[in-house]
Amino acid sequence: MSLTSTQPQALQPHPDLFAPIALGPVQLRNRIIKAATSEGRSPEGLVTDDLIDFHLDFVRGGAGLTTVAYCCVSPEGASAPGQILMSEKALPGLRRLTDAVHSEGGAISAQLGHAGMVASKKITGVTSMGPSRFVNPSSMEYCRAMRREEIPMVIDQFGEAAKIAVEAGFDAVELHFGHNYLPSSFLSPLLNRRKDEYGGSIENRSRxxxxxxxxxxxxxxxxxxxxxxxSMDDGLPGSIWLTESIRTAQLLDQDRTLDALELTQGSSIIRQMYLFRGDVPVADFAAVVKEPMKTGVRLFGKFALGNFPYKDLYMLEAARQFVPVMKNTKLILLGGINNLEHMNTGMQEGFDFIAMGRSLLREPDLINRIKEDGNVTSRCVHCNKCMYTVYARTHCVLEPDSHFSPLDDSVSAYSVPEEYRLSVTPV
Structure with missing residues (x-):
């Protein structure tokens, strides 16, 4: 008589999932990327031991590449207080960070960004700018149109920030072209109403x-x-959508300037939940602001943030449209990836890398555990309460004793100065 095991059979990983892989000139130990998530661990705009520990957890937990978010290319490009400015002053700390990650066998990327119209004058001290005049509905701040002569300056700022990243020992840079930050806003026909060579057709808006x-x-x-x-689409009617974002991706691919393209969705201006999906923690956002904004958030927060149901692999339907377009550039799948089955699906669909955010905030060692047992799945419940922790130190609120909880009451979200309590700016 044969005995049949009642234990579930562990899923087997796609043959290439945990094998070393080249990303341009860099060799990664596997195809799993810790996606950029706002960190709140650089109160003076410089690297801290807390930030180093934050990224070491993901590397020790099995991620092949961890992403530092968000690194400003200029002071006026900050989207929130306490973000790292890519400068000579930041270099010693950045080198400590990259050395620490390399000592654990991991690789590290610096996300370079300019917030554009998402930036606030309360933080930067200057009026924000975008392709055209605009009033940010979340902050109710005016955004001026960029002058033509300012565009080369911003391009140079990205170049100088990339130079700092190389000097600091990063393995990769991630150019933030999503979420209606400055470069992304140029792609949007809703936000970009320019009459020069940077406006009009999608070819011009992609310039x-x-x-x-x-x-x-x-x-x-x-x-x-x-x-x-x-951004494949930003969730705003009349703005970025697949018909044009696919064309932008095709143009970038033809230029052969990128090694990989990470596909995302959503806007940092309004309806921010289109990026995250799932629960809308309105009461928690209201708790970190004062009146009259508190009442406004309670009454209109769900409408302003949007309410989009969560489902696993929620970006896959849009992202698979880009697979046949890319001839020279690898693709990174993001959005609702919580277990080995999701990873295998991404690989089978033709993606080269898998990026994970909230699930690794919940469990930094998730990758190692999945590698050991194919039946393991993330304990993230998509409550999105991690969203409001960006006002202090980003962490999973369901892990109060982990490295991700506030160190003490003095750094809780409730102690952040009122002028810094702005709309959510996901990265």
Missing amino acids: LVREIAQRVREVVGNKVAVIAKI
């Missing part, structure tokens, strides 16, 4: 991101990998 990517590639050569994060 800025192409020129940024070109400048960064000229600066870094083959010393580091170059990744871009681009």
